[in-house]
Amino acid sequence: MELIADKINKSFGEKRVLRDISFAVRPGSAFGLIGRNGSGKTTTIRIIMGLFPADSGTVTADGEPSGKVAARFGYLPEERGLYPKRLISEQMTYIGQLRGMTASDARRRSVELLERLEAGEYYKKKIDTLSKGNQQKIQLAIALLNDPEIIILDEPFSGLDPVNAHILKELVTQLAREGRTIIFSSHQMAHVEEFCDDICMIDLGQVVLSGNLREIKRTYPRNRLLITADEGDGDALRRALGSVAAAPLLASVEHTPRGALATLRVEAERGRLLSILTEAGVRIDSFSVIEPTLEEIFIERAGGANETA
């Protein structure tokens, strides 16, 4: 299912929350919707889910207004919660039925999903007896109950310990392999970077960066290098980088126990620096370009403005 947001705008009273938000989510891809708190991510998702209409602009899923086909979406809201006093089994059947499943289908699928998330034992328990991580798993199972084609996960990793985060990652990877479209909304950039092919970065209700993550990274200067030398050649590397031949090429050098982080003045001098090092007899172990992390890109693009809400 392909999801396209085209110039969506939304205001609440006097406050303009979204301005001309546009992006496209390719079928079967993992898409990162990123931004600071209050940047407009959740409002965008609510418009996608058809909870309220955009003031202008459209969101379509395979050409149809997304709100009309929202029953085929799976949604893990950021504001998570269930009925504290009801059994998980009852609640999962209830939500399944609300999404158009029969009670028996909902029950069968609930058990199946909980088993897959290693949470089968909680099926007949109340939600408030579970740890936060296990509550999160139940919520995720509910999001996947109706076998959705588009899965929207709003901050899915918050509150998960490393073991549960690993289970979730495996599940998401598998879902992506099955060809489902996954939309991640998060401000935990490491996770988005790990899963997403494409991103859309929103700040103050506007798109500040959008596109394929690899291509975005390639637009950044490739002048930062990580150089490591064979054991025992650390001093040789240090001397070579400080030599008369190499020093003019470098804007900065930061030495590490096994090598150095070097920034070239000019990106194209990469080959020349490598030859200077090899001519100096340094046995190079690795010589690679360091790409900016998504977090660095995020701070650069969205870090300057003040938080609004």
Place this chain on the structure above:
Amino acid sequence: MKQLKTVFKFEYLGQIRSKSYIVMTVILLVVMAVGGSVPAISGLFKSIFGDGGSKEPAELKKAAIYDASGLYTGDVLSAFLPEYEWIALDTADGVAERIEGGEFESALAIDGLNYTVYEKQESIAAVAAEAEVIEAMVRSVYQSEALAAEGMSPDRIASVLGASPVGEYVTVGKDYFQNYALAYALVILLYMSIMLYGQMVLTSVVTEKSSKAMELLVTSARPMSLMFGKVFGTGFAGLTQFGAYMLCAAAALGLNLRGWEMMSPVMAGIINSAFAAGILVYAVVFFLFGFFSFAFIYAGLGSTVSRMEDAGNVTVIPMILILAAYLLGISSIMTPYAIYVRICSYVPFLSPMIMFVRICMTDVPPYEIAAVIALNCAYVFGLGYISAKIYRVGVMMYGKAPKLRDIARYVRQA
């Protein structure tokens, strides 16, 4: 429609399976069953422990009498004051001291129409009750003596003085006194039920928001289905409980009707009037109107707050309305024919109680009942529509509790 049915079932089962609901229902059913079966229970106790008739006669208390005329014979005294053993005195002097000394408990000195009672004030009720009897005795003896002096035969005197009028009251229309207690009890029951189930709706909506379940729900079902399903589900749970109370009370009172007739004719009259004019059916009808009037307001307003602590801010007005309806309902029992009662019985949120009181206490023409029911139907539908609009926007709002003008904006936005 399917979603509405799903929400209805979930809410209904959730309510009737909750511990508080079960405990409250059982306790009140037991109270009603026991209360309604008082004659049978007291009969049972009598058959086990024996009734008052088979008990040993109470020991007679000692009392003294000083009567200069000699008219107060043992027959006269024991006819009027049978629980005393009488000791005749030659003089009234020193009577008080003898009572203090414990020789007898009380004494009576009579001279014509003048009499003096000597006794220790141990019980105000005893003194007051006996004072009437003593006065009647003294009057009767004086009158008999006076009539005998005029030459009237003792039989004639007995028939003249013993004659008592036989009166009968025929109540035209509804019996005010019998229906007074019934209306009172049912208005209190209506008030409590409407308040209780309205609160249940409010709690249910606010809990969904505060527990953050709402976000998941509104992305799984249409807000309209959620709100109407919730109100109908809770209302039906209330009706189930209310109906169970009515049936239990009706069964307990109905089965014990003969017992009540013997034990308390007033109570039997109340039971009969409750069964007679379909009062219980009206109680259910007006319970539903009352419930929906307030449940929709609560659902709409409850959706606008995020925490239970904030719920008080938005529910002040409906609380005042319920209280006003209750107080007017109670005061209209005293004056069911007053013009203000008639007017208020047409005002939708007041009419569930006030029209109900009018039906209990007076003969309301059927066209008036039909008009009020039609008005209430229209009001409940209109209220449901507006509440649904508030609910649709309210469920998405988090943060501080809204002001009235914010809520008005939600209605325009939806």
